[in-house]
Amino acid sequence: MIRLEDVHVRLGQREVLRGVTASLTERRVGVVGANGSGKSTLARLVNGLVLPCSGTVTVSGLDTRRHAARIRRGVGFLFTDPDAQIVMPTVAEDVAFSLRRKGLTREEVERRVREILERYGLGEHADHPAHHLSGGQKQLLALCSVLVLEPEILVMDEPTTLLDLRHSRQVAALLRTLPQQVVVVTHDLPLLEDFDRVLVIDEGRIVADAEPAAAIGHYRKMMA
Amino acid sequence: MSGLTGAYVPGDSLLHRLPAGAKLAGLAASCTAFLLLRSPAALAGAAAAVVLLYVVSGVGVAAAWAQVRPVRWFAVALFGVQLVFADLPTAASSTLRVVLAVALAGLVTLTTRTSALMVCLERCLAPARFAGLDPFRLSLLLSLTLRSVPVIADLVSRVREAQRARGVERSPRAFAVPLVVGALRHADALGEALAARGLDD
Amino acid sequence: MTDEQSPPRRRFPAADVARVSVFAALIAVLGMPGALNIFGDAVPITLQTLGVMLAGAILGTWRSALAVVVLLVLVAAGLPLLAGGRGGLGVFTGPSAGFLLGWLPGAALTGWIVERGGRTPSTVRLVTACLAGGVGVVYLCGIPVQALVTGLSLGKTALLSAAFLPGDLAKAVLASIVARGTQRAYPDAVPAVHRERLRAGGR
Numbered sequence: 001m002i003r004l005e006d007v008h009v010r011l012g013q014r015e016v017l018r019g020v021t022a023s024l025t026e027r028r029v030g031v032v033g034a035n036g037s038g039k040s041t042l043a044r045l046v047n048g049l050v051l052p053c054s055g056t057v058t059v060s061g062l063d064t065r066r067h068a069a070r071i072r073r074g075v076g077f078l079f080t081d082p083d084a085q086i087v088m089p090t091v092a093e094d095v096a097f098s099l100r101r102k103g104l105t106r107e108e109v110e111r112r113v114r115e116i117l118e119r120y121g122l123g124e125h126a127d128h129p130a131h132h133l134s135g136g137q138k139q140l141l142a143l144c145s146v147l148v149l150e151p152e153i154l155v156m157d158e159p160t161t162l163l164d165l166r167h168s169r170q171v172a173a174l175l176r177t178l179p180q181q182v183v184v185v186t187h188d189l190p191l192l193e194d195f196d197r198v199l200v201i202d203e204g205r206i207v208a209d210a211e212p213a214a215a216i217g218h219y220r221k222m223m224a
Numbered sequence: 225m226s227g228l229t230g231a232y233v234p235g236d237s238l239l240h241r242l243p244a245g246a247k248l249a250g251l252a253a254s255c256t257a258f259l260l261l262r263s264p265a266a267l268a269g270a271a272a273a274v275v276l277l278y279v280v281s282g283v284g285v286a287a288a289w290a291q292v293r294p295v296r297w298f299a300v301a302l303f304g305v306q307l308v309f310a311d312l313p314t315a316a317s318s319t320l321r322v323v324l325a326v327a328l329a330g331l332v333t334l335t336t337r338t339s340a341l342m343v344c345l346e347r348c349l350a351p352a353r354f355a356g357l358d359p360f361r362l363s364l365l366l367s368l369t370l371r372s373v374p375v376i377a378d379l380v381s382r383v384r385e386a387q388r389a390r391g392v393e394r395s396p397r398a399f400a401v402p403l404v405v406g407a408l409r410h411a412d413a414l415g416e417a418l419a420a421r422g423l424d425d
Numbered sequence: 426m427t428d429e430q431s432p433p434r435r436r437f438p439a440a441d442v443a444r445v446s447v448f449a450a451l452i453a454v455l456g457m458p459g460a461l462n463i464f465g466d467a468v469p470i471t472l473q474t475l476g477v478m479l480a481g482a483i484l485g486t487w488r489s490a491l492a493v494v495v496l497l498v499l500v501a502a503g504l505p506l507l508a509g510g511r512g513g514l515g516v517f518t519g520p521s522a523g524f525l526l527g528w529l530p531g532a533a534l535t536g537w538i539v540e541r542g543g544r545t546p547s548t549v550r551l552v553t554a555c556l557a558g559g560v561g562v563v564y565l566c567g568i569p570v571q572a573l574v575t576g577l578s579l580g581k582t583a584l585l586s587a588a589f590l591p592g593d594l595a596k597a598v599l600a601s602i603v604a605r606g607t608q609r610a611y612p613d614a615v616p617a618v619h620r621e622r623l624r625a626g627g628r
């Protein structure tokens with residue numbers, strides 16, 4: 001459950017979000033809008049990477065201003081560019097990095113890493129350099145490193161932008177199977193077709209908030 | 225561990241089995257000793273010892289040459305200069321001293337796993353924790369650098385291709401500015417991802 | 426959860442971990458063959474000192490010194506990250522060891538001078554910083570160590586090193602031009618601006 005109440009965000013000289021209020025309870029929430037409209041900023045608010053200048057953001061009842069650390073443990077974040085998100089030289093090491101503070105034994109860490117890599121088809125690459133993966137495989141690895149922590153909420157900022165058709169379909173299919181609440185920022189409109197709710201952002205405000213067909217229709221008209 | 229590998233030659237010799245810390249300490253002591261050795265006879269003895277150690281290690285001639293190769297021209301030049309300004313014994317001993325120090329260091333590199341040396345060097349840097357750099361962050365810095373080398377290498381080729389497309393290949397500034405800006409953007413995205421993965425919490 | 430109410434201010438936040446690592450990697454990559462051949466393919470000139478000066482000018486004193494330390498530790502551990510694929514302990518006992526170790530105070534001094542320039546360091550300051558740190562300090566560390574290792578006198582060693590001076594001066598000028606261009610395109614590339622932003626807590 002994510003709540004934004006009259007959120008304003010100013011970055012440098014620019015007022016990036018101006019009075020955003022929303023309460024997100026649906027399992028699949030999409031966010032669309034023009035370049036620079038403030039989507040990424042909105043996504044970053046959810047795990048406290050960006051803090052509101054005024055207004056409040058709460059996640060499961062916790063204020064991101066005061067409990068950023070605890071919130072980040074429950075909110076996984078997937079960025080557009082997997083290269084900027086994979087921090088360890090090899091595939092298995094990167095997933096294990098996520099588990100570093102779980103207080104697990106080495107065997108348990110290895111078991112969980114192997115399990116999640118197998119599940120997403122990266123099992124045979126466990127000891128390969130991350131650099132040798134394809135773009136789509138890198139995005140899957142980034143996703144594994146997030147999902148291994150079993151977050152309650154998953155926020156994704158344009159997860160399919162750098163992927164080819166096959167890999168973005170794979171991610172779309174995967175999104176459908178995830179048990180978590182998922183918030184996806186994207187320009188890939190078909191991805192949102194079976195979502196529960198779509199927000200349209202323009203110039204820092206929510207200008208439409210409806211089920212996918214209506215919201216996307218509004219967005220297309222706006223962009224025409 | 226990352227596609228990048230060191231020069232380690234697997235083996236089971238006495239040198240391979242010595243702990244990395246002991247080898248580093250021995251190397252430091254020997255290099256100091258080489259500097260203090262003045263007589264050509266003493267240096268010849270040291271040279272014999274180094275050769276003997278190479279034989280014991282069993283790393284092979286090719287691996288040994290690869291270690292000394294980088295200083296070959298320097299050694300030749302030094303020998304020539306010393307021969308002109310001083311005499312043959314001086315030329316021989318100072319050249320020998322340079323080659324010996326490099327060869328012995330190379331032997332440690334050849335007989336010690338990169339990961340073992342890294343652990344040992346990390347331990348040497350442990351006092352950095354008083355400056356706010358705990359051992360975990362230190363080893364993260366090392367892994368993150370290894371991870372970043374291929375990413376930045378890719379960035380170099382992408383920037384160069386863009387250069388070519390714009391026809392400004394020859395301008396170093398038109399190449400380096402986008403490269404450094406790109407590297408910074410990448411670094412800042414990486415920092416954000418690290419924060420999202422809880423590094424600062 | 427009082428510990429969460431006021432998160433401890435990190436002395437070394439994630440943003441800096443990332444910048445230090447990426448610049449250490451950038452210095453390594455600038456040494457790879459064909460990374461940048463300014464003078465054509467004929468002159469094999471290492472651009473790693475260019476990276477060292479850029480690290481100083483952009484990361485500032487401590488972070489740039491740390492980037493150099495990180496790179497040198499990896500090199501010492503045996504990884505071929507120096508120009509021409511060199512690596513291993515041999516480079517630290519060889520005749521150029523001082524020049525290599527000089528990168529550390531060199532980057533730091535470059536950073537220190539640039540940091541005194543505030544939010545918009547001028548080109549003159551950048552050139553001065555790169556010359557003093559990237560050439561001055563590096564030679565000051567490199568020449569005595571080489572003299573010690575080879576047994577040549579300081580004067581003769583300096584004379585021999587002078588062969589590299591024109592190239593290094595050119596690189597220092599290039600580094601300052603590149604640093605200036607970068608800082609105009611990306612204001613956060615100025616150490617003082619970056620520090621202010623981290624202090625403001627805005628990511």
Ligand SMILES: Nc1ncnc2c1ncn2[C@@H]1O[C@H](COP(=O)(O)OP(=O)(O)OP(=O)(O)O)[C@@H](O)[C@H]1O
Nearest residue numbers: 011012013014016034035036037038039040041042
């Ligand atoms: N650190 C910053 N300082 C100043 N302005 C910023 C900063 N970060 C973002 N902005 C500005 O805020 C606006 C919104 O940025 P944001 O990244 O949220 O947009 P977006 O909707 O995700 O766009 P895109 O579709 O291009 O990803 C942009 O105009 C951007 O230039």
Ligand SMILES: [Mg+2]
Nearest residue numbers: 039040041157
């Ligand atoms: Mg965005």
